[in-house]
Amino acid sequence: MLDRDEDILKAAEDWQKAGRGVALATVVETWGSAPRPAGSSLVINDEGTFLGSVSGGCVEGAVVTEAMDVIQSGKPRMLEFGVADETAWNVGLSCGGTIRVFVEKVG
């Protein structure tokens, strides 16, 4: 009810209509202390511009990189970040939680 993702989704629509490749990344599951709840989203265009957040800054860089691949391939993918995952730890989900992020192409 108090979510303010509408501007992000509006941007996704506007970017797509302007001919940009666009991907949407959405937090679908969280365990432990995760900074953003399920349903939080991030939109990315093919220039690497992004709006919104899935973790409050910890893993956005990695999500944007994966999103570029999704824009290319058109195939959705599920990403998981957490302390148990060495790569993700390097990326730095320092809060100690785990999150799953669904990344899909728009259009």
Place this chain on the structure above:
Amino acid sequence: MKLAILHELNAERAARRPVILVTDTEGGEQRLVKAKDFAKDPLRAELDKQLRMGKSANVEAGGKKLFLNVYAPTAKLVIVGAVHISQALAPLARSLGYDVTVVDPRTAFASPERFPDVPLVAEWPDTALPPLNVDAYTAFVAVTHDPKIDDPALLHAFERGCFYIGALGSRKTHAKRGDRLRAQGAKESDIARIHAPIGLAIGAVSPSEIAVSIMAEITAVLRLPPKEKEEAA
């Protein structure tokens, strides 16, 4: 996400109608379910529950892993009365994520100097309120202490089914207000919906503290299940 779905999602959000986006997180298929269509949906129990909680969640149905992403409208707060309490209440409500509008026909009160960055409507409720699209996702407070302003505003709030209605004034003041509203055709059940004296009883004294007690009460009404809500009130 198909562009058509995104377009419909944005249109529903712009119209302040709640929707849930159902995504098969393995296959990627999606569908958008409008709240008015929940009753005929196979997932109706889950959809109802998640919308009520305002929370997105994963469910399993028919051997599929589904993510239900809840898009409920941003809550609004309409403050009738550009008084001292409102000067504290407006920024506090904004920090909690509400879209805030202040209404007061008295231009000496409803001035940008007193309310920097807050949308102000210096008109009588009859003129000011209809364009604000007050709805079930709106909290409504009447704090002018002037029946000429508060009463018509409260009648409007009843009509629009606001999730929270509060009015400033002691029990004695509120009893008189009830009589006046009844005389203007308000139902007993409408009058019973008014939270008065306004705010949780936390011993608030200053305008800022009263603002905290009002926002605490609004939060309780918004978030608690019905039974606990009664206990908090």
